[in-house]
Amino acid sequence: MPERFYGVRHHGPGSARAVVAALAEQRPDVLLVEGPPEADALVKWVADERLVPPVALLGYVADDPRQAAYWPFAVFSPEWQAIRWATAHDVPVRFFDLPYAYRLGREDEPADRPERPADPIGELAAAAGYDDPERWWEDVVEHRGAPAFEAIGEAMAAIRAESAEDPNDLVREAHMRGVLREVRKTHANLAVVCGAWHVPALTAKVSAAHDTALLKGRKKTKVTFTWVPWTYGRLASWQGYGAGVRSPGWYHHLFTTPDEVVTRWLVAAAGVLRDEGVPTSSAHVIEAVRLAEALAILRARPLAGLAELTEATRAVLCEGDELRVELIGRRLVVSERLGAVPDDMPAVPLARDLAAQQRTLRLKAEALERVLDLDLRREIDLGRSRLLHRLRLLRVPWGEPGDNYRGKGTFRESWRLRWLPEFAISLVEAGGYGTTVAGAATAKVTEDARAAETLAEVTPLVEVCLLADLPEAYPAVLHALDTRAALDADVAHLMGAVPPLARTLRYGDVRGTDVTSLVEVTNGLVVRVCVGLPGAVTSLADEAAGALRDLVDAVHAALAMLDDPALRDRWLEALGGLAGSDRTHPLIAGRVTRLLYDAGRLDADETRRRMGLVLTAGTPPSDAAHWIEGFLAGGGLLLVHDTALLSLVDQWLAGVAADSFTDVLPLLRRTFGTFAEPERRSIGERVRGGVTAAEPAAFALDDERAAAVLPTLAVLLGREIHHG
Template identity: 40%
Template structure:
């Protein structure tokens, strides 16, 4: 759209058709000045446009010098009209200037708005006028619906992206957008932020004219074009922009990914299928026909599905291409768009099932492409240290998720693991350890790695905590631990520091942990954390961690557990009591592994007192007796006597069943080989009334279900054929074998076994 020697090129921010149309229009117009939508702070970054290492997708990152977390990204792909405009200006040596509102003002407005928001009255937010989006929907939807399309994405793709045209298309876009803006602004006012931006753009256009340029090309979002040609005076714009706040800004290039260009990522100017647009741009540059474009794309999809084990024949590919062409023809459009090709592939490749094509969403339509930036880009010291470690450890940032198996016995594997754990401490989750990574021993770790662009900003933010990864991770982690609300978080943080090989930070964290443990009543959290520390103390690890200080911590935690355990076990409900019983067993195993006689003796004394305490759940009493017998503190006769008392008629059925659960859970061999214990249990069950038997049977079955199948089978044989060990003699004259046989199937059900009673 040409107005007063200014050629307005209204574009969509990421689209191959728009990019092609812009290039043709710029070449035809032969501008002597190009104004491109973008903040003025991006000007120094233009020097890297032709750098061979600057490979899109990339983004311009602008962040406040004093608050790096306050940042904004301007993404570019190779099919972005803005990127192609930058490349054209460099190749043709045409002066180019960014003419959007500078980020020195934009970020300051956002900051001021955030401060004011906390002081505003309820229901009113200054951000509604300063930093909110102009619209909560795509304005192109209005045009799309009028033309019979489902949404603005489909309409724009069909009209512009797959049918690139020269100058006249921009006049049509400007006229259409003018109608849309008039209709929208009649219902809702333009946000103050957008008014600032467009006033600044008009000011830059006036300045370019004042500087003597005769042919000015303006490349900006199509939404802005109607506002830029309005007859608004310089005085009005100056009054609006007067007194804008400022803040100091830094700018750099960072790698970006197509997944972050996708609309599904939450990016407001995103597109549904950046992978498709990249392919469309590539084929357009080669002059490929519409048929070659659609057939090539469907062939790529088939090739990808074959790598995942799906059998896609060449005949199916040919039929899918023909079906896509037929669908486009039936719908009165040409060439086929993504929905036509998706339906065709679903029919021919997935036999109507969309599940088979889910893989294509991420790997093909969106794509996993990751950009690249020059090594000599301005970086913070922390970024420089990170890049140095990447090179020395031969690690590469990739957008696609990949597995990395590390051998911690080697320096390379150990150092890679340490770096990844230190990044986790900094809140940069580049990798996560697979849950089953230690199945083959403690010397192996399997990491799942996937780099995301926002990690670059996180590195810039964390530079405030240190100039090296190690020092920043230690300082940041300790600051986080000082704010931890629970012992569980403290212990988790301590273990992370150990894995990250930060001994000085570990010492500080242990001091914080000991101080918190001395005053806490969260004994259950201490019990859950103790085993992990004990394993490191007992066996060490492949990182050669110094365990002397850790051992002292284990002693301190054990003493604290012993002091608070009995009170912690009072007045628990059944579910919590079972969890505590498991914790008792875990701590007992850990202390046995540590093999410190003094600690074990003190722990066993606590178990004796706990078993004799009134008002605790039966499952805890039973577990105490099991642990004490296993440690030979008490003998089998004492256990049988305690069980007999617990199973007396004075006890509630649920309490008695809980006692049995704690004593026998997972210990079927003990019941199988201890005749006295089995006799007490047998006598108890035989003496139950019908009502008590029916109440306790489900609880007993839950206990017997923890036995191994072989244990349950052997126990049933004991009951059937080892009569002298039972409390009831099968030789009694009045014993009715017929009635007894009717009970045996129910007994099978209780024990969870099958048995032939013939």
């Protein structure tokens, strides 16, 4: 039987069925498939039931894993089904595309090379009067059984005759023809499965000398190949001619559903909605099936396609709700099905170690995002936490901290998990640091610590060592921390280093980590902050003062976590000096006054006295507003309970000159706008009640003057105030 060429659409279920049927009829002696020949040794794995598509061949440069490429396969890919048939019938299989090793490092390729049509199938669809290539392919191939391979080849030849040739294609096809010549010497009955675009070039009569000239001068790069899991989401978004389809979930359904394609699809769509709590009955499904089939008849289609099913879903199941349509599109039309590879698949040692830990920790890689809540008091959850933190260090962000992430401060952690195919490359790249996840993470942190040039770069690594449990990295990190801290005289940098160190000291016991070596470093930093803080708070612009105020809050909160009264006293003494200095920026002066009051270092009378000194006619309104902003940053509950303080603010506000009021209004609105709604309501009720002094009996309310203030208070509090 003569050789046969099966020109297919990559990832076309109709092509996949037709190829299998044709191979069963031809019974070839050898099968040639478009793909990288370096992966020939991996063909045998296709027969292994543990290799579950979607999967991809991953090729990368051994010395530079960042240079990598993928060849994805779905269960409905014609190439996959052809290889499956061949391995089941003991037919030798060879990939016969240009070796990936020859495609790398080519500097002589023309930058302005002509491009082939973006999608030859689209050209054919347009010629047939279709505006959607996938819809045309469904009508003429997917819903009609077997494609006419000869007719498709002729159509491609016609398109190529009118299109500019891509030099890359010419080189690839020259190599393919060379392999064909070689195989013909030993086999007469051979089958070729390749993209339909290449069939005219492979069947053309071209001399061996011509092809040799095209391939001359190419150097080979050392590359490595393996199988890796893939997802339908990545298949849908994959770039390049013939490499992706918009609806892989739909094509999977077409290929794997033997009958009742329309009904089963709409039943699945109803299931997606039910999973989200949307009531969807059998009557909905029945009506949707009728509508989809009616649309197909009106449009003279052999079977309701995805367009008709989507319209029926939108109208009947989703009742016009586009969000529900998008949900079905994401879950069903595209799908996030994730493939699987055998545990003993050839891979870098780091990937094998990760796979072993995933089994031990019962942490399955999934393509759909899911939330994982951990209790760090459980050994298995602690292990999961450490693994996820280590992978983030290695730039494999399988897990991202959730919105309610509290892992550094409590026994609870929340993560959002989602495995992406490109993490396979990240593992290859990280494999240079070690053969295990723990070893590689330790080496990465050590390298980062030694390369850190500033204190801000090295400080987070201390906390990282805690979260990821990397005790062997501590010596290098602490040495770098000590060195950078000694050389850094910027108080803001020193203050920024204190919170992560304090968290490490406070919560090391939660994770079973010895952190005693950090005590001396942390104490030294806090002392240096206390000494340098007075000079850092003077002559500040408003924006810089705001940044320093945030640092003061962070250090104050961090020291509250430590069981070190002497260190905390030292800090509060430094804050007391700032509060009493007229050189301190008013925003910071107000903030430290509030911190001292909350810490019991200032009583209520002294606090009122200090506020009274600030809120006088001699103080510029903008300075007073900044002081108020800093003081009330802790919330408005203090004004609710201390009517004397509320009275001081009220009296000062009433005395602000009209020409200054517009300048301070944004600051005050920002301050009062941070209050919780119940706090603003209580303050408003107190103002409306006319009692804002500590001694109500001694305070005479002028109704007319009070009414004049109410509109301004309404603006500040963000709520309407009624005077009655």
